[in-house]
Amino acid sequence: MSGEEAASLPLKYLDGYSATVQEQVRELMAQNRLGEYLQRRYAEAHEVRNDKALLQAALELKNRYLRSTPPLAKVMYDGRLQVLSHALGTHTVVSRVQGNRLKATREIRIATVFRDAPAEFLKMILVHELAHSKEREHNKAFYQLCIHMAPNYFQLEFDLRLYLTHLEVQHQGPTKTLTGPNR
8 A cells, every 4th residue: 555545544543643644644644654653653563462471561550559459360362353443452340259259350451452562652551451441431640649659640641542543554554563573
């Protein structure tokens, strides 16, 4: 797919942004420079390739910033989460009856797209899902907590949207990838 064709695609991940921002992104896409831009900013890969390593990464963040929150029972990559339906990760509380007690366990599931994403994007989605252990809604307190754990949270969120746009264009035709071990 040419840069011109890519620039004509709808920017569904950037719907909430101004026309000026969207136009700048379209220019990068038309010049085939969106991947370059992301590669320069986020060249660092991560080694979190399996569920055990993902749990460890989540626990490190939790223990550093959210010690008083309930423990996590499970953290895993989930191939069923659909990026297109805006579910990059989920934080759920599963309640089970054990005898005469109700036991709640907390689970975080992360979309498998983050297995090969730059390290900062994985950290951002973990921060986002961990913040839900204290604040269920996306309100001011939630975003303050995200910023406490990742001071550049909003920039990471925007750049993640660029990354998802880049991946979508990439799957429409052959372009350079940001994923994989040879970044």
